Each structure stands twice: as structure tokens, then as C-alpha cells.
Amino acid sequence: MKILKKLFGQQQPNQHRLEAEEGERERIYASYRGIKRRLLKTPSHIPLDPNGHFGQPTRVAIALDPESAKDFYRGSTFCPVCGKPTDAENRVAASLEPEFANGFSYLIGVWAHPDCFARCEGTDEQRGIPW
Numbered sequence: 001m002k003i004l005k006k007l008f009g010q011q012q013p014n015q016h017r018l019e020a021e022e023g024e025r026e027r028i029y030a031s032y033r034g035i036k037r038r039l040l041k042t043p044s045h046i047p048l049d050p051n052g053h054f055g056q057p058t059r060v061a062i063a064l065d066p067e068s069a070k071d072f073y074r075g076s077t078f079c080p081v082c083g084k085p086t087d088a089e090n091r092v093a094a095s096l097e098p099e100f101a102n103g104f105s106y107l108i109g110v111w112a113h114p115d116c117f118a119r120c121e122g123t124d125e126q127r128g129i130p131w
């Protein structure tokens with residue numbers, strides 16, 4: 001028991017650090033609030049089920065990424081809407097949210113052309129947050 005207590009004591013996190021992490025998490029969540037999903041009208045040009053486990057998504061949403069996500073890894077520079085390459089002069093940071101028939105969905109960071117993004121169908125749905 002004494003040993004457990006000692007171990008537990010060592011694992012007590014620093015309260016100030018916890019509060020700082022909590023504040024940071026809240027700021028990140030807040031940065032996503034109010035960003036709406038749009039819907040791709042044609043299948044994504046970026047493969048969304050590369051291992052073939054889920055089949056074709058039943059729908060694919062796209063939403064702008066907030067400033068807090070600008071450094072997130074994006075595996076492809078190709079626009080998911082038109083399939084053509086994007087470059088730093090002509091792209092927006094966004095997330096795709098594919099949804100599959102079994103209810104599974106996930107987020108993937110992408111680059112999209114601003115015009116292609118604007119052509120996607122608007123919704124009133126709040127976008128997903130990647131945590």
C-alpha cells in the first residue's frame with residue numbers, strides 16, 4: 001500500500017500544466033466552432049478507403065480548417081474535388097469527412113482549390129473536430 005501510494009504520488013500531474021492543457025484544448029475546440037460542412041457532389045479524387053474495408057463512402061463532406069490546424073499533415077497536394085494538383089498560390093486547407101454505410105467516418109486533411117470548395121453543396125452542419 002505504501003508503495004502504491006508512493007507510485008500514485010509520483011504520477012500526480014502538475015496542476016498548472018493540466019490547466020494550461022485544458023485551456024489550450026478549449027481554444028482549439030473553439031477555433032472549429034461555426035465552421036460548416038459542404039458536400040462533394042462527385043466522388044472524391046483522393047482514395048478514402050485504400051484498404052477496401054469499407055466500400056465507397058455514402059457521402060463525403062469537406063470543411064475549411066481553422067488557423068489552429070494549418071500545420072496538420074496533408075498526405076496529398078491533389079484537390080479531392082477535381083483531382084488536379086494544388087499549389088501554395090491557389091489552395092485552401094480543408095478536411096474531408098467520408099461517411100460509410102456501416103456508420104464509420106473519419107477526418108483527413110487535404111488541400112482544395114478555393115473554386116472547387118465553393119462549388120460543393122453547403123449545409124448547416126457543424127464540421128467534425130479531429131479528436
Ligand SMILES: [Zn+2]
Binds near residue numbers: 080083113116
Ligand atoms: Zn480542384
